[in-house]
Amino acid sequence: SYELTQPPSVSVSPGQTASITCSGDKLGDKYACWYQQRPGQPPIVVIYQDDKRPSGIPERFSGSNSGNTATLTISGTQAMDEADYYCQAWDSSTVVFGGGTRLTVL
C-alpha cells in the first residue's frame, strides 16, 4: 500500500520560514494537499492540488510537489500557526494521509 512519510516535528521561530515535507514514491505524479489541525478541532485544508490556497487561507501558506516530495512552506510563521499538519494524496482508489507533523513556534 502507498505510504506518505512526514517528520514527526518541526520547530520554527516566529517570523521565520517553516518547511514541512511529505515523501512518497513518485508523489510528484499525484496531487497532494495539506491540512492544519489545532487541538480539539477538525482539520482544515490549507493547500490543495499541490499549490492552491483555498479562500481565507493566508498567503504565507504555500505548497509545492515534485519528484518524491511535497512541501508545505509557511513564510513569516506566526504563533497561531502552531498545529499539526497532515499531507494527503489519492492513490489506487484510496485516500492516504501522512503521519502528521507537529509544528512548534518558539
Add this chain to the structure above:
Amino acid sequence: QVHLQESGPGLVKPSQTLSLTCTVSGGSISGSGYYWSWIRQPAGKGLEWIGHIYTSGTTQYNPSLKSRVTISVDTSKNQFSLKLNSVTAADTAVYYCARAAFHSGSYFCDYWGQGTLVSVSS
C-alpha cells in the same frame, strides 16, 4: 456555507456495530462532483480514511477496513451514514464526516464535521 454534523452513540460494545450519521446542511448532498467521506482519528494519533460515497451510491473503502465497513446515503434526508461491524478497542477514535472534492486525481476534504468520539468498551 456547507455544514456537516455527526451523530450517533458515543459508546459501543466490543463485537457490536458502530453506526454514525452525518447530516449535511447549507447544500444538497446530491450536488455533483463531491464525495461524502468518513475519516477517523484515535486519540493522539493521525488521520485514517475510512471510505466515501458518491451520490450515485458508488462507494470506495480503505482496504484495511473494507470487510467491516458500509457507507450509505439518504438523499431525501441529506444524510450519509457509516456502519462498522465487529468493533474492538482499536476502533475507539474521533470519527469525522467530510465533503471531498475529487477531480482529475486531486482529492481533498474542504468541509468537515466537528467530529464525534466513539469509544468501544464493555
